[in-house]
Structures are given as C-alpha cells and as structure tokens.
Amino acid sequence: MKEQPIDRFAAELEASRRSAVYEGTKATHEKRTRHLAARFAEADVLRRTAGEIKQHVVEHLDRYLPEVEVKLRQHGVGVHWCSTADSACATVLRILQARGVRRLVKAKTMLGEEIGLAGYLERHGIESVETDLGEFIVQVDRDHPSHIVRPIIHKSRREVATTLERIGLGTYDDDPSTITQRIRSHLRGKYLAADAALTGANFISVESGRVVIVTNEGNSRFCLAAARLHLVLVGIEKLVPRDRDLALLLNLLARSATAQPLTVYTEFVAGPRASGQADGPDEMEVVFVDNGRTEMLASDCRDILRCIRCGACLNVCPVYRQATGHAYRSVYPGPVGAVLSPLLAGSRFPEWADLPKASSLCGACNEVCPVDIPIPDLLLRLRARGKQEGGPQARIGTLPMGLWSWIAARPELWRAALRAGAALDLLPLRLAPVPALRAWSKDRDLPAWRGGAFRRWFRHRSRL
Amino acid sequence: MSEERDEIFARVRRALAPLPVRTALPDWDPARIAPGFAAADSCTLFVERFREVGGVPLSSRQGLMAWLAGKGWACGYCDPGLWPELRGHFPPQMEVSTSLRRARIDDYAFAITVASGAIAETGTVILTDRDTPVRLAALAPWAHVAVIPRSRIHRSIACALGAMPDDPNIVWVTGPSKTADIEGILIEGVHGPGIQAAWVADDR
Numbered sequence A: 001m002k003e004q005p006i007d008r009f010a011a012e013l014e015a016s017r018r019s020a021v022y023e024g025t026k027a028t029h030e031k032r033t034r035h036l037a038a039r040f041a042e043a044d045v046l047r048r049t050a051g052e053i054k055q056h057v058v059e060h061l062d063r064y065l066p067e068v069e070v071k072l073r074q075h076g077v078g079v080h081w082c083s084t085a086d087s088a089c090a091t092v093l094r095i096l097q098a099r100g101v102r103r104l105v106k107a108k109t110m111l112g113e114e115i116g117l118a119g120y121l122e123r124h125g126i127e128s129v130e131t132d133l134g135e136f137i138v139q140v141d142r143d144h145p146s147h148i149v150r151p152i153i154h155k156s157r158r159e160v161a162t163t164l165e166r167i168g169l170g171t172y173d174d175d176p177s178t179i180t181q182r183i184r185s186h187l188r189g190k191y192l193a194a195d196a197a198l199t200g201a202n203f204i205s206v207e208s209g210r211v212v213i214v215t216n217e218g219n220s221r222f223c224l225a226a227a228r229l230h231l232v233l234v235g236i237e238k239l240v241p242r243d244r245d246l247a248l249l250l251n252l253l254a255r256s257a258t259a260q261p262l263t264v265y266t267e268f269v270a271g272p273r274a275s276g277q278a279d280g281p282d283e284m285e286v287v288f289v290d291n292g293r294t295e296m297l298a299s300d301c302r303d304i305l306r307c308i309r310c311g312a313c314l315n316v317c318p319v320y321r322q323a324t325g326h327a328y329r330s331v332y333p334g335p336v337g338a339v340l341s342p343l344l345a346g347s348r349f350p351e352w353a354d355l356p357k358a359s360s361l362c363g364a365c366n367e368v369c370p371v372d373i374p375i376p377d378l379l380l381r382l383r384a385r386g387k388q389e390g391g392p393q394a395r396i397g398t399l400p401m402g403l404w405s406w407i408a409a410r411p412e413l414w415r416a417a418l419r420a421g422a423a424l425d426l427l428p429l430r431l432a433p434v435p436a437l438r439a440w441s442k443d444r445d446l447p448a449w450r451g452g453a454f455r456r457w458f459r460h461r462s463r464l
Numbered sequence B: 001m002s003e004e005r006d007e008i009f010a011r012v013r014r015a016l017a018p019l020p021v022r023t024a025l026p027d028w029d030p031a032r033i034a035p036g037f038a039a040a041d042s043c044t045l046f047v048e049r050f051r052e053v054g055g056v057p058l059s060s061r062q063g064l065m066a067w068l069a070g071k072g073w074a075c076g077y078c079d080p081g082l083w084p085e086l087r088g089h090f091p092p093q094m095e096v097s098t099s100l101r102r103a104r105i106d107d108y109a110f111a112i113t114v115a116s117g118a119i120a121e122t123g124t125v126i127l128t129d130r131d132t133p134v135r136l137a138a139l140a141p142w143a144h145v146a147v148i149p150r151s152r153i154h155r156s157i158a159c160a161l162g163a164m165p166d167d168p169n170i171v172w173v174t175g176p177s178k179t180a181d182i183e184g185i186l187i188e189g190v191h192g193p194g195i196q197a198a199w200v201a202d203d204r
C-alpha cells in the first residue's frame, strides 16, 4: 500500500523538530485544560453557545454583511469586496499605490498568507514587514508558518539566533530575551517609518461596526500608533452579531489559544482617529475577502466557517504533533487545515484530497474547539467527496474496495462468496506466495470461517 | 457599488437559500462566564487579577514615586493632565516631560498616562483615544503606568462591553506585552512595555 504524503513527511522529519512541536503543543494544551477547569464550571456549555453564535452568523451572512458595511461606512471606513485571492492582492496594491505608500508594516494575518500578499507587494516594489516576532523570522528565513498561533514552533532558539546574525542584528546569541530585544529595536524603526499598516481582524461586531484585533506582543497596536493608513484584510465570515457576544468569544479565544484569561492587547477600532488626535491612522479601509468561502457556505462543510483560528485543535491532535505543520503543505495546518485547505483549493481540490485522511477521527479536535466545530464529521464528508472527485491523492492509503462492493451489490454472487469462504479454513496461509501474508500468519491463525451464519439464523428464527 | 460586491452577496444568498432552518442567535447569560468572584469589591479584585497577569499595582502617589525612584530611570513622560498633581514629586534627577517626541522615543524609560477604566475579572487596563491621546506613550517606553479612576472599574468583560465609550480606538491591555514564540519560553516586553503598572486613584 502506498504511503500518504503526510506519513512520508513525518518519517523524514528530524527528531529535534518533532520533539519541539510535540512538547510545545502538549504544554499549551495541558495549560489550557487547567485554565478552563479552574475558572469555568461549565466550559462545555460555553463552547456550545459560542458555536451557536458563530453558526448563526454564518447562516445569516446575507443579512449581516450588508449591515456591517453600512456601520463601517458610518464610521468613515472605506469598504472593499474581493472574490478571489488575486483580486484581494490587486485591491490592496491599488489602495497603497493611490496613496503613494512605499513601506507597510503587517500585524499577523493568516488571510494575508492565504492570498500570498507579502510576495505580491514585494514584486510591486512595496516593502512589507511582518511585525509578529515569529512571522518576522518566518519572513526573513523565507520559511512558512507551521502553526496558526505559534508560527515558529518548529524552530529552535539556535536557528533563530543564526537567522538574526545572518541579517545583521548582532553577533550570535541564542538567549531568548536578547533575541527579543534585538527584534524589538529593529522593528521599532520599521513602525515609525511605515506609511501604512495592514492587520487582520479577529472579529467585527455588526452591532457597533467595531473591528477587534488581538495580539499578545502589542504589534498591531504599534502598527496603529504610527502609520497614517490602516488596512484591514478580513474573511467574510469573521462577524459577530453583538458587542456582548465578544465577552464569550474573547474569553474562549484567549484561553484556547494560549491559556490566558484575555489576550494582552485587545483593540477595538471604529474608524480613523478623531480630528485633533495626535496618534493613529487618519484613514481606514476594510477589504472583505471571499476566496472560496461562499463555496464552503454552499457545501455541507459550512460549519468550518465558525473557526476563530485559536489553534487548540492543532495542539491536541496526535497527527499534528507527530507530523508537524509543514506536513499539511498549506497555510492552515492541523485538523482545521485538513478541512480548510482542500476546500480553499477550489478546482484544485484533488491535490489536497489526502489531508482529510490524515486523522484518526479520535475526536479530540472537536472536544477542544471553542466553537464546537464537528471536525471529524467534516473530515468524513470530505473523504466521501475525495472518493468522488479526489483522484489519486484521495485513494492513497485506502484499500481498493471496488471488487468487494461489486460482489456485495449482487445477492447471488454474495451467497456464493460466503459459501466459498469456507475454503479459507483449508488454505495453508503459511505457504502463501505473498511475503506479507506469510509474515502475518507466522504468529496468528485466522478464526474459523463463519460466513453465512447470520443468514442461516435469520431464515430459521422463530417468529413471535 | 462594485460588481464583485454584488457577486459575493449573490453567492451568499444562493448558498443559504436551500437551508430549511437557520440557527437562531442564542440568548446567553453573561454571568455564566465570570462566576465565583462575587465576594471581593471590584477594586480589590482588579488588583489581585492585575498581579496575576504580571502587572505591578501601586497604591498611592507616594508609592508610585518611591517605585520610580527605585528604578533609577533618567527620563520619562507624564500626561499633561496629571502634571499639576505630580510635578514636584518626581525624584530630583529625573527628567520628565509632558510631550512625547518621536525622535527621542527610545530615551523615555517610562510613561504615566490616564486610563479610561479597568476590568476586574481579567486585570485589564482600558485605554481610549480621548483619555490617552498619545498612543505611543502607553506603548513605546519600557514601563507604562496607568492611572485608573477608582469609580471606573468594571466587574467583568461583559460589563465593560456593555459600557463601551464612543471612541474610535479602545484598547484593553492585560499585562505586559509578551511572546512565547521562541521554544515556548515566556519573554515580556516584545514591542510594548515590559512592565505594566497601575495606580488606582480617587477620581479627580
């Protein structure tokens, strides 16, 4: 049987990388569990409620999207709509070029990764600097994030120290505080020199039109202190109906992502700074991106649109822990990625059709998910779709069942096969010409053939 | 309005039309998510939780000044609104200014600003553009001291969300800026302050 690509990746992984990811995810997961249990008697009820809120949003986007657009405009915010990754990149570029922006600072946006924005802007002569510490390292290393919340979970401090030395930020020193201090002072110059800031959005409240951005490092806050233009890049599913719903979602997000009661910087932005204020952007533009989300909405996997990108399902997943993020060959790794990546691929679905099979369906991802997404169910639906249209990637690692299903669908043949099965008892497996079968039967015996027993019983049962 | 906008909206409508029923918006009780702290008053609870998230609580003007003196910092920023009350109390050699010059941004070791409130449940300081107009002050120096009016400490996140001021920029700060990106080791002071201090003061 051919190996799945993810198994191949895992088999070739350096041991140090695997243990870095394993230890890192395990520690976060355990801390999260302690935290939730300590403060909440009914964490499960909260998860389910949060899930309902987000499912409600997803199923009412037809109403909420026009509403939030009106709210944002009332705050003096420009609103743009983009169907595809290409159109989103082009729109961002157009906005930046129209204002003569040469230097951009970015605070972590997965959507930016998804649409390949940084490379695109670079090719058009706009410097775009990642300001999240992990993302910054990923960018200068021309690497890819391997975790939604901790982009460089796969790297050791020695690798990070080597990177800093290479880009001229001091001589080699692998002390994490020294590394952090060096990046702090390097990026400070970038913030102050930038013409514009681009951030993602964790939530947008339809009720108030407030854009909510959370970071622990304070990088998004710094972006918005110095730059003159604030661009928000956001998926169309990121809405919440009311401000009060944020009490639940912010709480669950911080606890699920990093086991904190609240993320350090939680920012609510409702438009550009007021006139007469010293700091802050004087213009704000929000770019809503579809890029396959409406297709997801039309599919039986729409529940994945609830996701708040907390990373808890990665931390708990036995496959992610062993295989690490890069094994998923896409921006979103782990269980959430196994659902999102094939769906986001659109017509190239078959290329990622193996990912839904990179799961033992143990259900841990669903248990930790702060918005209660039934990930195992979605994976099964995608496996079924993979069978229909997945091509070779979807079949790897699955026994060919064609002959079986052909026989099973024909009663006469099925009965004959059941009778013929008795011959198995007489076959000397130890002499079989297949080495794998010989090895298997060395220490094992097949149970005696019982094919047809149920049918016999059914035919002769006494009817009451 | 753009063509793409109409296309997206049409796709959304088409995707949702076949749903036989749609999930209703649940009504949930905010008291559920902040159980178990009915006893303490908001100020006491805030101080306790602020300490838990790595904050430094200061209880009086004297306490603030003694703490600053102990740090031995040479230069800092003070919000102009607080200046009349605090001037003359700073340690003698300390240079304190009431305007923040970007060219000298790395010289300021600390900044004292006026907060708009706090959240007891999470030990969070609330800053707004109206009360803290110099965003960089609360962010760039190594230490940030927020002066919090005692009457504006909200019990919980839910209470704070129910009383959001009408301000284009509200930021909740819960402890020092931090990261665990490198091998999961916690480091404070990444882009923002490495020290968050707060003085809960009587309303003036």
Ligand code: SF4
Binding pocket: A148, A256, A306, A307, A308, A309, A310, A311, A312, A313, A314, A336, A365, A368, A369, A370, A371, A372, A373
């Ligand atoms: S699927 Fe759930 S657990 Fe996974 S990242 Fe999204 S919200 Fe978090």
